[in-house]
Amino acid sequence: MSSTSPSDAALAPGAKDTPAPGTPGRSSGLSINVRQSGIYIAFALIVVLFTILTDGALLQPQNISNIIVQNSYILILSIGMILIIIAGHIDLSVGSVVAVTGAIAAVLMVNYGVPWPLALLITLIAGALIGAWQGYWIAYFGIPAFIVTLAGMLLFRALTLTVLGNQGIGPFPDAVRTLSNGFTDGYFGNIGLGPLGGADLFSILLGIVAVAGMAIAQWRTRAARLGYRQAVDSLPVFLLKIVLAAAVILFVIVQLARFKNLPWVLVLLAALVLGYSLVTNRAVFGRRIYAIGGNLQAALLSGIKVKSVIFWIFVNMGVLSAIAGIIFAGRLNQAGPTAGNSFELDAIAAAFIGGAAVQGGVGKVVGAVTGGLIMGVINNGMSLIGSPSERVMLVKGAVLLAAVAFDVWTKRRAASASR
Amino acid sequence: MTDDILRMRGITKTFPGVKALQDVNLSVRRGEIHAICGENGAGKSTLMKVLSGVYPHGSYEGEISFDGEPCRFADIRDSEHRGIVIIHQELALCPQLSIAENIFLGNEQATRGLIDWNRTNAEATELLSRVGLHENPVTTISDIGVGKQQLVEIAKALAKKVRLLILDEPTAALNDEDSEHLLDLLRGLRDEGITCVIISHKLNEVMAIADSITILRDGRSIESLDMATDEVSEDRIISGMVGRALENRFPPHEPQIGEEALRIENWTVYSPTQRGREVVSDVNLTLRKGEIVGLAGLMGAGRTELAMSVFGRTYGTNISGRLFKEGRPIEARTVREAISNGIAYATEDRKRYGLNLIEDIKRNVSAAALSKLARRGWVNDNEEYRVADEYRASMNIKAPSVSSVTGKLSGGNQQKVVLAKWIFTDADVLILDEPTRGIDVGAKYEIYTIINRLADSGKAILVISSELPELLGLCDRIYALSAGRITGEVQRSDATQERIMQYMTKGLD
Structure with missing residues (x-):
């Protein structure tokens, strides 16, 4: 079974310097890989389902x-x-x-x-x-x-x-x-979260550091890729992904901090x-x-x-x-x-x-x-x-x-x- | 009006991007032995696959009539039902089953769903005596030699009430004695009224046994010869097989040949599966910097085996001989040693051995030299992207980006990825095995251009190819390999297809 595509046949011999069709820029975003x-x-769907149930x-x-x-x-x-x-x-x-x-x-x-x-x-x-x-x-x-x-x-x-x-x-x-x-020790005592009640400050600080570290690492990766003129997510998509990930991590951390630390x-x-x-x-x-x-x-x-x-x-x-x-x-x-x-x-x-x-x-x-x-x-x-x-x-x-x-x-x- | 048992008219078979057969005609008379001759890639096997229903009706154009009736085979069972049986070059026997079980495979002698072993073995014995094989039918296939296995295949065909027997290179793996016996058997079958179509590279064999010959070239039927009425000689067949004029299919190239890059001395390799069989015998071969050297040979001549045994002993056992790189003796006992000595081997089967088809271009390009992109075991994937993107631009790899999966590329572009992978290892000696197999003319030209550029940058290149015109158009010097031996060496200026073909078939008689 040959996989040769017909498009090759149309190629003019020796046209080795024609620019390739793909140009660096935005990747195909969210649909990229189902x-x-x-x-x-x-x-996410399973979590939502059982949260409701x-x-x-x-x-x-x-x-x-x-x-x-x-x-x-x-x-x-x-x-x-x-x-x-x-x-x-x-x-x-x-x-x-x-x-x-x-x-x-x-x-x-x-x-x-x-x-x-x-x-x-x-x-x-x-x-x-x-x-x-x-x-x-x-x-x-x-x-x-x-x-x-x-x-x-x-x-x-x-x-x-x-x-x-x-x-x-x-x-x-x-x-x-x-x-x-x-669980980790509550080194810095508790912090009041209003209606959510008290939570362990150390855990929350750790969570914030983790989220910040993730965001910085992702940002630097993106910047380096841009430096090499590679395809990256567009800025809004990138930010959306970071914010979503940060929200999930912080939610879990805060919930854990309200219980017994990490x-x-x-x-x-x-x-x-x-x-x-x-x-x-x-x-x-x-x-x-x-x-x-x-x-x-x-x-x-x-x-x-x-x-x-x-x-x-x-x-x-x-x-x-x-x-x-x-x-x-x-x-x-x-x-x-x-x-x-x-x-x-x-x-x-x-x-x-x-x-x-x-x-x-x-x-x-x-x-x-x-x-x-x-x-x-x-x-x-x-x-x-x-x-x-x-x-x-x-x-x-x-x-x-x-x-x-x-x-x-x-x-x-x-x-x-x-x- | 001749009595034709088989007529194929205007057969055209297209694969994406490649016309494998174009308007091919074939007529086979009842009760004759008809030989089909042609170079590798001329379309012989494709034609037989069309005939036997491997490519079902509707996947090709043209008409087939067998015994006067039109044929529209949906699969092999259909054609076998009509009495057309094909025996492939690679035998289709189950090595762990007995002779009798193999003969009646898919055609079991059963009563009410239970196999009748007495009938199976009795009928097998009878069939074996018809093909002149004196073995107990309960013997396991792996216990008998290739020659006898070939006879079992024929017995299997007889069990299916064969009327047209197709044999694809039946004697390629046989020694002289077994070949002779097989040819005698075919004559006997002909006298019993079974028509045979035989595909063979061995022209002396064709001359000895065929009643008529059809020559294929580049997917077209060139001519049909009747041994009784036409004046047929081996030379006549060869010129029919290769007689195409060389068009401007190769980029012009002025070689700048330098000093010796790789010398192979007294290289002998034994088969890893068949004990004691020499696959490569005492080969001496020299490659020089900036030189493109061709290695010609028929299927089974040992070309790939030679290349792979040199490349880190990836083929063969009991390898003996010496390698010299720029005059100094080197060892290349593993792939890593070969690569670190600047030897690269781009495989003939890029899908099975060359590429990780589920990975993207950049990871395939870096696969053989990943450490070049890494510090302390960590890969710089931005560098990897940049390197791959450079190759994409310079080799004109047509893909949206180097993050495209190689499995979705066309054959030509896959081949460029394979080449990029090996160029990235900084090899000075590149062995390219069938670098243009299965890719179309435009992409071939690009591959030739890349090969020329590599030579111009001082690399030594060995091109293995089944297509003689390709070797003639591309190479500065050509070695011919026949039955594991170098049988000739031709400079570009003296090279003709006829001459190389003669060397390639030397020692097969």
């Missing part, structure tokens, strides 16, 4: 805090999972790795009295080693990730049971529980999302992942060290699983044998709802986290209105299927349009 932005619109209970300060804390470990896992899915692989073992790392942390701190910073460090290293183990078989030995991590799912669950001696181990030191469950996991999560977004967008390493997932053969012939990249994204997944394992165990104040059951499915679903492509090569960290939040909001909202759990499962399954169907449909439409 496939990428559809997820955010869907998220729950008479506003969804957006109450305590509930927002709950949604974040309850889903934090899935969101952290989905960040690692999206990298793996972009590269065209899968990881079925993360639930078991969450369990075994939580167990390792518990045994170290509770049974052996290891100081918590050292215990957490060892746990993270254990996560990295688990990732390296799986990465070795996948990248260097050449076994499909599906098989290696399916085996890992069993292996690490077995290891969990062995480490725990088939019982829960707890309680955890306060510091670890604070990380999972606790959950530590939110701070951690924000740092991870920021860091991994930078890595996927800007770092050479991140670019390699997209190149491998987009066309493995072309990546090999471009001199990309495919095996090494695959190995390291699985190591990364192991470390993130360990973080999730610590947070989950700390939240329950106990490492249990069934911890992390089916977390892998939630993380994979989050990545696909968030716009990852089944064939690899496509996906964003923010998309995966949004996908995770969509499931979190559905869970939370439906339990608020008293839906039975089977109905929650039904809806989550339907949402996953619909999201991937939408992805496949847009791709097919794009393919037929270009033919």
Whole structure:
């Protein structure tokens, strides 16, 4: 099937200096990519829907805090999972790795009295080693990730049971529980917000700094692009996007400040999302992942060290699983044998709802986290209105299927349009 | 009035931007062996795909009549139902299934939905004896050689009650003995009344077996020859195949040839799949700065294999031989080593091996040299945009911006992106494998211009092409490769298509 377009034939031979048709200026604005932005619109619609269904209970300060804390470990896992899915692989073992790392942390701190910073460090290293183990078989030995991590799912669950001696181990030191469950201190006391009541000043200041930082960073990016005469959003569109993002962030922060300050996991999560977004967008390493997932053969012939990249994204997944394992165990104040059951499915679903492509090569960290939040909001909202759990499962399954169907449909439409 | 079993009249098949077939006529008499000859890209395979229904009725213009009745095939099943069976160059057998299972694939011998294994194996045995293959029908396909697999394909065709058997390069992968056996078998089938159409590059073979010949060139049928009445010789066929006058399809170019850039010495490569088979044998080849060197060869001659084995050993096993860059010995055992030694290879299959089709232009341009745009592992994406935009302007890549996805570009523009990607690696030696495959004349001219400019800037270029006129129009020197060996080297001044074609077919007899 040739894709040569007839327009080439009209080209006069040797006309190599004719200006190209596209000129830098305004990009096609909001309609630019339904496939990428559809997820955010869907998220907004779901939030609005459940806000109405729950008479506003969804957006109450305590509930927002709950949604974040309850889903934090899935969101952290989905960040690692999206990298793996972009590269065209899968990881079925993360639930078991969450369990075994939580167990390792518990045994170290509770049974052996290891100081918590050292215990957490060892746990993270254990996560990295688990990732390296799986990465070795996948990248260097050449076994499909599906098989290696399916085996890992069993292996690490077995290891969990062995480490725990088939019982829960707890309680955890306060510091670890604070990380999972606790909130930042109110360093500057409270501030009155009129009818909204009192709120933590430190949280609000942090929120303002974050919003300001985001706006400045976006502005500088835009200025640099203009300096290179690239297409950027027109000023009104740009400002609208910034104001919208700022409004959402500040709303969440203010609500949280009215409840109990910022959950530590939110701070951690924000740092991870920021860091991994930078890595996927800007770092050479991140670019390699997209190149491998987009066309493995072309990546090999471009001199990309495919095996090494695959190995390291699985190591990364192991470390993130360990973080999730610590947070989950700390939240329950106990490492249990069934911890992390089916977390892998939630993380994979989050990545696909968030716009990852089944064939690899496509996906964003923010998309995966949004996908995770969509499931979190559905869970939370439906339990608020008293839906039975089977109905929650039904809806989550339907949402996953619909999201991937939408992805496949847009791709097919794009393919037929270009033919 | 001759008794034609097949008549194709005025067949025209257009792909977007390319006319693959133009007003082609083909008449095949009942019970003859009819050979179709033509260069790569002349339209032979396309014509056979039209005939067998791979391209369904309605996707081409013209008329086909088989056995006096008009044909409007919707798919391959339709044509097979009428007794037209095509055997492709790449065999369509399932390697893990048995001979008998393959023979009756899609045509299972079943009673009430259950496969009757006794009947399957008994009939397979009978068919195997008809094609002279003495193997147990339960043998797995992967356990028998290519020559025998070819016979299984023919047995499979016989099982479908074939009346017109089409063979696309049936002996390309066979040794002399197996080829001889196959040709004998075809003569036997002809005597049983089965008509054969054979596509072959091996002219001696065509001379030996064909009753008549149709020559295609540039998607047109040039002439039909009857071996009994016309005076046919290999030279006559060759001049029919290549006889086009060279038009002004190439930009003028005065080469400035400098010192030696890359020398390949005693290069031998073995097949990674067929143990012990030499794909490239003892090749010696030199490229000089500012020189455009051509590498001619028929399909299967080992051109791409040679190039890829040099480029970081991306093809082959047990590679031996030495590489010299500007006189100094170098190693290029991995793609990274090859790139860092200034060697680039632009693949013949840009969609499968060259581009990340779901990414945009700028990320494809930077893919092989991303570290040039990065500091401490962080990419400067504004620089990336600027670099890609420069290539877009200088190479006239037609796209709204460098943020356009490469999968939506035309073939010519995709090829320019591939070239930009490799130029950006600062390569001094560029191996361009079929740089103009599947792109139309206007874009070809642009690609030639880019290649000339690269040579003028002192780069050494090796162009692999199946189109002899392209090599003649573009290259300063041409090597011919046949069955993995360099069989000739021609300077531009002495080069003729006939001469190169002779070198290219040397050693195939």
